[in-house]
Amino acid sequence: xxxxxxxxxxxxxxxxxxxxxxxxxxxxxxxxxxxxxxxxxxxxxxxxxxxxxxxxxxxxxxxxxxxxxxxxxxxxxxxxxxxxxxxxxxxxxxxxxxxxxxxxxxxxxxxxxxxxxxxxxxxxxxxxxxxxxxxxxxxxxxxxxxxxxxxxxxxxxxxxxxxxxx
Numbered sequence: 534x535x536x537x538x539x540x541x542x543x544x545x546x547x548x549x550x551x552x553x554x555x556x557x558x559x560x561x562x563x564x565x566x567x568x569x570x571x572x573x574x575x576x577x578x579x580x581x582x583x584x585x586x587x588x589x590x591x592x593x594x595x596x597x598x599x600x601x602x603x604x605x606x607x608x609x610x611x612x613x614x615x616x617x618x619x620x621x622x623x624x625x626x627x628x629x630x631x632x633x634x635x636x637x638x639x640x641x642x643x644x645x646x647x648x649x650x651x652x653x654x655x656x657x658x659x660x661x662x663x664x665x666x667x668x669x670x671x672x673x674x675x676x677x678x679x680x681x682x683x684x685x686x687x688x689x690x691x692x693x694x695x696x697x698x699x
Contacts, residue, residue, distance in 0.1 A: 563599025
C-alpha cells in the first residue's frame with residue numbers, strides 16, 4: 534500500500550490540495566484493509582474506511598469504491614460528479630475528468646467496463662455496460678460509449694463513433 538501511496542503522491546505532483554489525491558488515498562486504504570485476514574481486527578478498519586469514503590465523496594463528488602480495480606498512476610484530473618461502479622476495471626496511467634460515469638448499462642444487470650492502459654477520458658463521458666476499452670484510447674468529452682473500443686482509437690459523440698488514431 535505504501536508504495537502505491539508514494540506513486541499517487543508523485544502522480545499528483547505532491548500537491549495535497551488535489552482532491553483526486555484524497556480519493557486515491559481512501560481507495561488504497563480500502564483495498565489494504567482486505568489484506569487483514571482476521572475479521573475482528575479488520576472490522577475497525579472497515580468502519581474507518583466507510584466513514585472516510587462518505588467524507589471524501591461529500592467533499593469531492595467522486596465515488597470510487599475500493600471494490601473497483603484501479604491500476605497505477607490513476608489520475609483524477611478534475612474532480613466532481615465522477616461515479617465508478619464497484620466492478621469496473623482500469624489499467625495503468627488512466628486519466629479521468631469531471632462528470633464521468635463508468636458503470637452499468639441497465640439497473641440490476643451486472644457488468645461494467647474494462648478500461649485498458651493509457652486511456653484519456655474526457656469530461657462528462659459515460660462508459661456503460663460490459664464493454665472493453667483498449668489501450669491508448671481517447672474518449673471525447675460527453676461521449677456515450679456503449680460498445681467496445683479497439684486500441685489506438687478515439688471515441689466521440691452520442692452514441693460514440695470510433696475513429697482510428699493516425
